[in-house]
Amino acid sequence: MARKRITPGKIRLAEVAKLAGVSPITASRFFRNPEALSVGKRARVESAAKELGYVPNLAARALASQRTEVIGVLIPSLTNNVFSDVLRGIYDALDGSRYSIQLANTRYSILQEERLLRLFLAQKPAGLIITGINQTADSRNVMETVDCPIVQIMELGPSPIDMMIGFSHFDAAKAAIAHLLAQGYRRIGFLGARMDPRVQRRLDGYRAAMAEAALFDPQLIVTTAIPTSVTLGGTLFADLLAKAPDIDAVFCVNDDLALGALFECKRRHMAVPEQMAIVGFNDLEFMASSEPTLSSVRTNRYEMGRNAAMMVLETLDGRRPAAPVVDLGFSVMERQSSARRS
Amino acid sequence: MARKRITPGKIRLAEVAKLAGVSPITASRFFRNPEALSVGKRARVESAAKELGYVPNLAARALASQRTEVIGVLIPSLTNNVFSDVLRGIYDALDGSRYSIQLANTRYSILQEERLLRLFLAQKPAGLIITGINQTADSRNVMETVDCPIVQIMELGPSPIDMMIGFSHFDAAKAAIAHLLAQGYRRIGFLGARMDPRVQRRLDGYRAAMAEAALFDPQLIVTTAIPTSVTLGGTLFADLLAKAPDIDAVFCVNDDLALGALFECKRRHMAVPEQMAIVGFNDLEFMASSEPTLSSVRTNRYEMGRNAAMMVLETLDGRRPAAPVVDLGFSVMERQSSARRS
DNA sequence: CAATGGCTTGGTAGCGCTGTCAATATCGGT
DNA sequence: ACCGATATTGACAGCGCTACCAAGCCATTG
Numbered sequence: 001m002a003r004k005r006i007t008p009g010k011i012r013l014a015e016v017a018k019l020a021g022v023s024p025i026t027a028s029r030f031f032r033n034p035e036a037l038s039v040g041k042r043a044r045v046e047s048a049a050k051e052l053g054y055v056p057n058l059a060a061r062a063l064a065s066q067r068t069e070v071i072g073v074l075i076p077s078l079t080n081n082v083f084s085d086v087l088r089g090i091y092d093a094l095d096g097s098r099y100s101i102q103l104a105n106t107r108y109s110i111l112q113e114e115r116l117l118r119l120f121l122a123q124k125p126a127g128l129i130i131t132g133i134n135q136t137a138d139s140r141n142v143m144e145t146v147d148c149p150i151v152q153i154m155e156l157g158p159s160p161i162d163m164m165i166g167f168s169h170f171d172a173a174k175a176a177i178a179h180l181l182a183q184g185y186r187r188i189g190f191l192g193a194r195m196d197p198r199v200q201r202r203l204d205g206y207r208a209a210m211a212e213a214a215l216f217d218p219q220l221i222v223t224t225a226i227p228t229s230v231t232l233g234g235t236l237f238a239d240l241l242a243k244a245p246d247i248d249a250v251f252c253v254n255d256d257l258a259l260g261a262l263f264e265c266k267r268r269h270m271a272v273p274e275q276m277a278i279v280g281f282n283d284l285e286f287m288a289s290s291e292p293t294l295s296s297v298r299t300n301r302y303e304m305g306r307n308a309a310m311m312v313l314e315t316l317d318g319r320r321p322a323a324p325v326v327d328l329g330f331s332v333m334e335r336q337s338s339a340r341r342s
Numbered sequence: 343m344a345r346k347r348i349t350p351g352k353i354r355l356a357e358v359a360k361l362a363g364v365s366p367i368t369a370s371r372f373f374r375n376p377e378a379l380s381v382g383k384r385a386r387v388e389s390a391a392k393e394l395g396y397v398p399n400l401a402a403r404a405l406a407s408q409r410t411e412v413i414g415v416l417i418p419s420l421t422n423n424v425f426s427d428v429l430r431g432i433y434d435a436l437d438g439s440r441y442s443i444q445l446a447n448t449r450y451s452i453l454q455e456e457r458l459l460r461l462f463l464a465q466k467p468a469g470l471i472i473t474g475i476n477q478t479a480d481s482r483n484v485m486e487t488v489d490c491p492i493v494q495i496m497e498l499g500p501s502p503i504d505m506m507i508g509f510s511h512f513d514a515a516k517a518a519i520a521h522l523l524a525q526g527y528r529r530i531g532f533l534g535a536r537m538d539p540r541v542q543r544r545l546d547g548y549r550a551a552m553a554e555a556a557l558f559d560p561q562l563i564v565t566t567a568i569p570t571s572v573t574l575g576g577t578l579f580a581d582l583l584a585k586a587p588d589i590d591a592v593f594c595v596n597d598d599l600a601l602g603a604l605f606e607c608k609r610r611h612m613a614v615p616e617q618m619a620i621v622g623f624n625d626l627e628f629m630a631s632s633e634p635t636l637s638s639v640r641t642n643r644y645e646m647g648r649n650a651a652m653m654v655l656e657t658l659d660g661r662r663p664a665a666p667v668v669d670l671g672f673s674v675m676e677r678q679s680s681a682r683r684s
Numbered sequence: 685c686a687a688t689g690g691c692t693t694g695g696t697a698g699c700g701c702t703g704t705c706a707a708t709a710t711c712g713g714t
Numbered sequence: 715a716c717c718g719a720t721a722t723t724g725a726c727a728g729c730g731c732t733a734c735c736a737a738g739c740c741a742t743t744g
Contacts, residue, residue: 012730023694028732038692055464059410060730062401063699078430081423088420091447103445105433122397230628259628266633286572286601291608354700365724370702380722402700405729688743695736702729709722714715 011052020048031056062124069099071127071312072120076108076196079227082254082282082301083131086153089305090129097313099126106131108196114139121146127312133157133164134197149315151308155198156327163315165308165326169198172297172330173205176251176279179295179332181213184341185249185277188215189240191261192223192253193232199253202281206251219244228253233260234267241268249277249338255284258294262337277338292336300328353394362390373398404466411441413469413654414462418450418538421569424596424624424643425473428495431647432471439655441468448473450538456481463488469654471647475499475506476539491657493650497540498669505657507650507668511540514639514672515547518593518621521637521674523555526683527591527619530557531582533603534565534595535574541595544623548593561586570595575602576609583610591619591680597626600636604679619680634678642670 017027022041029036030045037045048054062068073090075083087103094101102120106113114136120128121142127149133156135143143150143161150162155169180188190206192199203223210216222240226232233256240250252258258280262272270276272292280287283298307328311321359369364383371378372387379387390396404410415432417425429445436443444462448455456478462470463484469491475498477485485492485503492504497511522530532548534541545565552558564582568574575598582592594600600622604614612618614634622629625640649670653663 010730013732014730024730025695025732026693029693032732036692041692055460057405057730058465059401059404060699061732063399063405063701064730064732066699066733068401078426078433081426084420084423084426088447091420100444102442105430118397123400229631231631234631256628260631263631263633286598289571289573289576289602289605291605352700355702356700366700367702367725368723371723374702378722383722399700402729403702405731406700406702408703408729686744688741690741691739693736693738696734697732699732700729703727705725707722707724709720711720712718714717 011054013054013056016045016048016052016054019052020044067124068126070102070123070125071099071129071309072102072104072125074104074106074113074116074120074128074130076106076113076131077227078105081284082299085301086305086308089302089307090309091305092302093306093309093313099313099316108194110134110136110139114142117142124148126316127151129153129308129312132197135161149312151311153304153308155201156325160325163308163311163321163324163326165304165311165328167299167328167330169201170205170208172281172299173202173251173253174209175330175332176281176295176297177206177209179334180249180251180277180279180338181209181215183277183338185338186215187217187244187247187249188220188277189244189247189250190221190223190253191233191236191240191250191257192221193226193228193236193257195223195225202253217244220247228256230256230260230263233257234264235260237261237264247276248341249273249279252278252280255280255282255287255294255296258296258337259286259290262290262294272337273339273341277341279332279338283333287333288335290337295335295338296333298331298333300330304328353396355396355398358387358390358394358396361394362386409466410468412444412465412467413441413471413651414444414446414467416446416448416455416458416462416470416472418448418455418473420447423626424641427643428647428650431644431649432651433647434644435648435651435655441655441658450536452476452478452481456484459484466490468658469493471495471650471654474539477503491654493653495646495650497543498667502667505650505653505663505666505668507646507653507670509641509670509672511543512547512550514623514641515544515593515595516551517672517674518623518637518639519548519551521676522591522593522619522621522680523551523557525619525680527680528557529559529586529589529591530562530619531586531589531592532563532565532595533575533578533582533592533599534563535568535570535578535599537565537567544595559586562589570598572598572602572605575599576606577602579603579606589618590683591615591621593621593623595623597622597624597629597636597638600638600679601628601632604632604636615679615681615683619683621674621680625675629675630677632679637677637680638675640673640675642672646670 013027014024017024027045034042077083104116117139129151131154152164155166222236258278261278265272265276280294280296283296287294287296314321355369356366359366369387376384419425446458459481471493473496494506497508564578600620603620607614607618622638625638629636629638656663
């Protein structure tokens with residue numbers, strides 16, 4: 001026969017309830033919905049809990065209530081600064097709430113993503129934040145059957161699973177090119193790395209803008225599947241120059257590439273922007289303080305993370321967010337590196 | 343009387359056991375220690391689980407076993423690239439294991455850290471990874487009484503709580519200064535931001551190296567509590583030049599500051615390294631591809647995270663790691679920005 | 685004054701799994 | 715063929731909390 005597995009010093013809800021002179025269930029209610037208690041008992045339970053240093057056992061709570069207080073977050077990369085900003089927003093928004101974060105890294109693989117998704121959803125998360133709109137069909141199915149708020153972040157698309165917050169990468173890239181065209185640049189190269197779906201859409205935006213201006217030329221495009229880096233920016237820029245020596249500007253799908261291109265220009269003693277204009281994407285902090293300062297497309301990454309988490313919280317609170325799809329927009333930061341052609 | 347709360351479609355361990363023709367407890371054992379089963383039953387349980395798509399309920403497991411399969415990770419910042427590298431190492435090491443990560447951000451506050459620590463430890467984590475060696479006395483007490491592997495990362499110190507992996511920030515800074523001295527630089531400035539304990543120790547290393555060379559001068563030091571950024575690097579460097587216009591080199595406590603200083607030099611048309619040598623810290627990727635390339639102290643951040651997680655895993659497996667304290671060292675990457683003085 | 689209804693509180697059972705120990709099967713050695 | 719030792723398997727209870735229902739309490743109402 002199994003023995004009583006008594007746990008000596010541990011403080012359980014029952015101990016708090018006894019000290020407060022109420023039933024365990026009333027004490028339990030105090031932690032979930034204090035409003036439901038009479039003022040007197042509320043105070044008694046509160047002080048008893050504090051006196052004993054009670055910390056609820058989350059596993060027991062999850063088992064009994066059949067739900068957890070965990071919000072799953074799926075992002076494709078931990079290295080990319082873009083996602084660290086988003087993450088910071090999410091953590092900040094959830095700070096102080098009773099929810100915690102379960103983070104996983106899909107490494108830009110939608111199959112990996114699907115696997116992680118199943119893993120997460122099996123534990124009944126309170127909510128889910130997932131990157132992008134390119135999930136596998138199975139992933140979508142799983143998400144549609146599950147009953148928890150889901151926010152897709154980073155971009156916008158036609159059929160949100162539940163909620164969505166992001167901006168149009170196509171429009172953002174197009175606006176960057178429009179800026180360069182307005183400044184008088186004509187042979188505008190394109191540098192792309194990693195080529196994930198969002199980068200792909202930036203390429204589409206570039207292509208559309210160039211085609212509209214009747215300036216499109218496939219020779220101007222250099223891309224690679226290799227993950228981005230400053231060094232890679234230099235290499236790709238060199239490749240581009242080899243293919244199209246007559247370019248007068250380059251649009252980089254992110255700021256690391258742009259910085260690499262800038263350094264490569266310096267190495268070749270090419271004047272920026274006189275001989276070569278450069279525009280990046282994301283507007284990381286350093287873009288505003290380089291020499292020359294680098295133009296970029298500002299995206300609101302921190303707000304994206306923060307709002308996504310807040311949308312989840314609101315839904316969990318029963319208050320449906322004002323809009324299920326939020327466009328955070330972007331703005332082209334026009335700096336020295338793309339100033340008007342002399 | 344309470345009703346049977348039956349959950350219709352859900353697959354529980356009992357269902358798997360029934361299909362496999364074994365008792366639930368045997369099925370349970372399969373998931374925790376397959377070796378303990380006979381080959382036949384092992385195969386039967388395995389195929390039954392796969393057929394039903396069984397996913398264990400972690401909350402129930404945690405409640406019954408009185409422990410979780412979560413490794414807590416406490417880091418001071420989500421923005422700092424340094425920590426994203428460490429995190430990536432941790433995630434990579436734990437990928438495929440049954441453990442998951444619970445991440446929290448202390449925001450460089452040891453009080454915040456203590457609060458998060460209590461929160462974590464109350465849920466009985468399988469292990470803990472914590473940044474640095476400057477915890478509050480209470481934090482230390484809590485950690486010493488708890489029974490789980492704990493790894494302190496990022497630096498080394500005299501009295502590890504349990505395990506420790508890092509390097510000497512003091513020695514690393516001293517080596518950077520030694521390099522500059524060897525190259526013939528004499529008036530070497532110091533730029534510091536955030537000034538967390540590790541940065542402080544780098545300052546100590548700088549001070550010691552300069553004092554040994556009889557070149558120490560407090561006028562050469564510029565620090566601030568403001569979080570680091572490239573822009574700040576430019577600003578601090580300008581401050582330093584105002585205080586000590588005769589400096590011939592500058593040691594920056596991180597690479598962002600170094601990059602900012604480089605840009606400021608360019609803005610002032612100061613030749614690097616002819617008029618001003620620059621050395622950074624951490625050796626982020628871009629340091630090797632800037633123009634000129636920037637010297638820095640390479641630290642093994644990814645390995646630090648990876649090894650820390652592996653040390654936890656080994657301990658949980660009952661295999662005590664070879665060494666409880668690991669010094670990952672550093673290396674001074676000598677590049678153009680600190681080449682010999684002409 | 686009984687009936688009604690809202691607010692609070694409590695009792696009971698069970699969420700899905702595993703720790704402990706006991707029982708049974710297997711095996712080599714004498 | 716018997717013994718003890720080892721490898722497998724099973725029974726039971728309970729981890730700490732909450733869902734559900736019921737009951738108690740009080741004020742209001744016809």
